[in-house]
Amino acid sequence: MMNTDITIDALWQLLKDHQTEIFYTIKKLPFTYTVKGGEIFVDRRSKSITKATFEQALNKLKTDKEQIKGPKSLNVFGAPYVWAILKTFEIV
Numbered sequence: 001m002m003n004t005d006i007t008i009d010a011l012w013q014l015l016k017d018h019q020t021e022i023f024y025t026i027k028k029l030p031f032t033y034t035v036k037g038g039e040i041f042v043d044r045r046s047k048s049i050t051k052a053t054f055e056q057a058l059n060k061l062k063t064d065k066e067q068i069k070g071p072k073s074l075n076v077f078g079a080p081y082v083w084a085i086l087k088t089f090e091i092v
Contacts, residue, residue: 008055025080042081049078057082
């Protein structure tokens with residue numbers, strides 16, 4: 001089931017509510033993240049992933065969901081982590 005109707009603000013609240021929980025990439029790599037303002041900081045990366053990046057991924061899913069089959073097709077920074085989070089929340 002895909003819930004691509006979620007708003008960026010609702011998604012961001014989910015991110016805040018679930019920070020420090022363990023998520024898994026497609027390659028089964030565990031990671032956690034923390035939210036600071038409009039960014040998430042993943043423990044496996046040095047750079048943050050912004051709220052705008054998640055919004056871009058949501059927009060791609062809404063406009064082109066047939067073409068989005070995995071992290072690479074999202075074509076956003078931090079795609080493996082963005083995809084893992086969206087998958088966990090049943091957005092993809």
